[in-house]
Amino acid sequence: xxxxxxxxxxxxxxxxxxxxxxxxxxxxxxxxxxxxxxxxxxxxxxxxxxxxxxxxxxxxxxxxxxxxxxxxxxxxxxxxxxxxxxxxxxxxxxxxxxxxxxxxxxxxxxxxxxxxxxxxxxxxxxxxxxxxxxxxxxxxxxxxxxxxxxxxxxxxxxxxxxxxxxxxxxxxxxxxxxxxxxxxxxxxxxxxxxxxxxxxxxxxxxxxxxxxxxxxxxxxxxxxxxxxxxxxxxxxxxxxxxxxxxxxxxxxxxxxxxxxxxxxxxxxxxxxxxxxxxxxxxxxxxxxxxxxxxxxxxxxxxxxxxxxxxxxxxxxxxxxxxxxxxxxxxxxxxxxxxxxxxxxxxxxxxxxxxxxxxxxxxxxxxxxxxxxxxxxxxxxxxxxxxxxxxxxxxxxxxxxxxxxxxxxxxxxxxxxxxxxxxxxxxxxxx
Amino acid sequence: xxxxxxxxxxxxxxxxxxxxxxxxxxxxxxxxxxxxxxxxxxxxxxxxxxxxxxxxxxxxxxxxxxxxxxxxxxxxxxxxxxxxxxxxxxxxxxxxxxxxxxxxxxxxxxxxxxxxxxxxxxxxxxxxxxxxxxxxxxxxxxxxxxxxxxxxxxxxxxxxxxxxxxxxx
Numbered sequence: 001x002x003x004x005x006x007x008x009x010x011x012x013x014x015x016x017x018x019x020x021x022x023x024x025x026x027x028x029x030x031x032x033x034x035x036x037x038x039x040x041x042x043x044x045x046x047x048x049x050x051x052x053x054x055x056x057x058x059x060x061x062x063x064x065x066x067x068x069x070x071x072x073x074x075x076x077x078x079x080x081x082x083x084x085x086x087x088x089x090x091x092x093x094x095x096x097x098x099x100x101x102x103x104x105x106x107x108x109x110x111x112x113x114x115x116x117x118x119x120x121x122x123x124x125x126x127x128x129x130x131x132x133x134x135x136x137x138x139x140x141x142x143x144x145x146x147x148x149x150x151x152x153x154x155x156x157x158x159x160x161x162x163x164x165x166x167x168x169x170x171x172x173x174x175x176x177x178x179x180x181x182x183x184x185x186x187x188x189x190x191x192x193x194x195x196x197x198x199x200x201x202x203x204x205x206x207x208x209x210x211x212x213x214x215x216x217x218x219x220x221x222x223x224x225x226x227x228x229x230x231x232x233x234x235x236x237x238x239x240x241x242x243x244x245x246x247x248x249x250x251x252x253x254x255x256x257x258x259x260x261x262x263x264x265x266x267x268x269x270x271x272x273x274x275x276x277x278x279x280x281x282x283x284x285x286x287x288x289x290x291x292x293x294x295x296x297x298x299x300x301x302x303x304x305x306x307x308x309x310x311x312x313x314x315x316x317x318x319x320x321x322x323x324x325x326x327x328x329x330x331x332x333x334x335x336x337x338x339x340x341x342x343x344x345x346x347x348x349x350x351x352x353x354x355x356x357x358x359x360x361x362x363x364x365x366x367x368x369x370x371x372x373x374x375x376x377x378x379x380x381x382x383x384x385x386x387x388x389x390x391x392x393x394x395x396x397x398x399x400x401x402x403x404x405x406x407x408x409x410x411x412x413x414x415x416x417x418x419x420x421x422x423x424x425x426x427x428x429x430x
Numbered sequence: 431x432x433x434x435x436x437x438x439x440x441x442x443x444x445x446x447x448x449x450x451x452x453x454x455x456x457x458x459x460x461x462x463x464x465x466x467x468x469x470x471x472x473x474x475x476x477x478x479x480x481x482x483x484x485x486x487x488x489x490x491x492x493x494x495x496x497x498x499x500x501x502x503x504x505x506x507x508x509x510x511x512x513x514x515x516x517x518x519x520x521x522x523x524x525x526x527x528x529x530x531x532x533x534x535x536x537x538x539x540x541x542x543x544x545x546x547x548x549x550x551x552x553x554x555x556x557x558x559x560x561x562x563x564x565x566x567x568x569x570x571x572x573x574x575x576x577x578x579x580x581x582x583x584x585x586x587x588x589x590x591x592x593x594x595x596x597x598x599x
Contacts, residue, residue, distance in 0.1 A: 024569065024570075024571040036453075036454075037453070037456065037499070037500075039456050040456035040457070040500060040501075043456065043457060044582060047582050048582050048585050048586050048589070049586075049589075052586060052589065052590060054589070054593075070453070071453075071454065075454075076454060078454045078455070079454045082454060082456065128498060128500075129497075129498055130496060130497050130498040130521060144498040144521050145498065145521065145524070146498055146500040146503070146521060146524060146525035146528060147456075147500045148500060148525070148528045148529060148580075148581050148582060149524065149525070149528055149581060151581075151582070151585070152581055152582075152584075152585040155585055155589060156585060156588060156589070160571075160575075160581075160584070160585070160588075161571035161572060161574070161575065163569060163571070195441045195492060195495060196440070196441065196491055196492040196495075196517070199492065199517070199519065199520065200520055229492060229495065229519060229520070231520055286441060288441075373445075373450035373453070373497070374445075374449065374450040374451050375450055375451050375453065375454075379451075392443070392445070392496060392497075394443040394445040394446060394496060395443075395445070395446060395468070396445055396446065396449050396450075396468045397445050397450070399450070399451055401449075401468040
């Protein structure tokens with residue numbers, strides 16, 4: 001019986017010859033990531049050792065990554081206190097993969113991990129963040145866990161009682177039209193299979209469109225796989241993965257690629273041709289409430305957000321800056337731009353995108369999660385509507401339960417910023 | 431056993447259970463005050479002790495989807511509640527098992543606010559409608575964590591067993 005990519009990764013990480021969906025395994029963890037919720041992980045980690053007479057010990061501090069991104073710079077004394085506590089712990093336990101609030105090496109965890117070369121094909125990556133699925137873009141098995149589970153990983157170095165997930169195969173063919181891309185594809189897929197359509201499953205992406213897609217685009221697909229309930233999304237590693245690791249992440253050594261066996265068993269196969277795909281939007285208040293932009297065009301928006309672990313990368317900023325260049329954000333609409341990392345910010349500055357944003361009236365913010373989770377930097381007023389390149393539009397998500405959030409690509413966000421209403425970027429721009 | 435205090439639809443996210451703006455509060459002793467914070471009436475009833483112990487929340491499919499925030503579980507754990515859902519999202523389910531929140535998966539379950547539910551390991555009986563729903567058992571590997579008293583106790587035992595030379599397969 002052939003194995004899927006994730007079955008192969010889990011077999012290797014668990015020291016078994018073969019595993020199949022439904023088996024329970026205990027894989028060794030290659031990378032364990034947390035952000036500010038490390039404050040809770042630390043609490044639970046110390047609790048494990050309480051009363052044992054043993055000194056708390058992290059199994060391998062070089063495999064632990066902690067990145068500040070959710071509330072940077074701190075929005076409150078409480079957050080600042082959590083961050084201070086984490087810094088002290090990082091120093092005491094010699095955690096080297098620590099990214100503090102800095103303009104050079106800081107940023108959103110799901111950008112910092114790949115761009116720093118921390119994620120390798122075939123690796124088992126766990127993170128106390130549901131969008132840890134992002135790292136499947138590099139051919140790793142990456143999934144979100146809770147803080148107490150992370151405390152257990154810190155102590156043992158393994159993920160306990162992992163059920164090998166079944167796999168949904170998504171075959172993507174065709175060439176994207178202009179101003180249509182990975183975000184439209186993943187929104188379309190989530191609308192197709194629903195917010196529960198991939199629950200407890202892995203989505204394995206294949207097809208010529210995926211092979212031709214940059215790692216940046218693959219990160220979008222894997223990032224939002226969790227919005228269909230998936231345990232993980234994964235793109236099997238290939239030449240593009242090697243290029244990204246070498247040229248953008250500074251990884252010199254050639255990485256082994258884990259590929260699916262010809263006879264691998266899939267629970268479902270979905271084929272998508274993107275050549276006829278039009279810009280998509282997820283409407284309030286569910287990520288699977290997906291329609292074409294044309295169906296909701298004209299909807300008035302007060303806030304536009306470009307950024308997040310989904311769409312704050314250089315190619316995202318490039319397409320948005322190209323649409324905004326020499327034009328103005330509509331009056332009555334405010335636009336916030338969050339580059340995903342300090343490195344991306346610096347590159348966008350060098351290429352002139354930051355100037356394009358500022359000249360158009362957009363506000364360029366520091367790298368971080370920004371208003372995506374409704375903590376600070378861009379909360380919505382009562383009954384306001386936002387159009388955002390982020391990944392969730394649940395009620396209350398952007399800090400106000402009476403507000404509405406639509407999710408879209410950077411091209412749709414930028415075109416809509418100019419009009420102050422939801423606008424299809426493919427109309428009048430081809 | 432308990433009355434239904436809240437009936438929810440499918441796909442209730444952890445943003446609804448525990449809004450993101452309270453995420454700087456992390457300790458299980460402090461999170462319960464923000465349970466369903468955007469539902470002012472329910473939040474006030476919980477904090478004011480007006481929800482009787484043993485009360486039940488009944489949800490549809492995919493309860494606890496979205497963010498992995500463990501506060502969504504520890505906040506509910508602060509009250510003596512049982513969560514019955516048609517299904518749970520993966521990370522929420524695992525967090526609930528790890529922290530010992532009483533959750534029950536009962537596909538097809540139907541109930542309204544005020545209904546009297548009796549929950550056992552086998553089924554959920556709606557005493558008001560007279561209908562009974564089979565409970566989906568947890569895989570054995572997950573049950574082991576509950577039996578150990580939660581993941582902290584389970585991991586602690588693993589550490590001590592390893593030190594004593596006991597192997598786990």
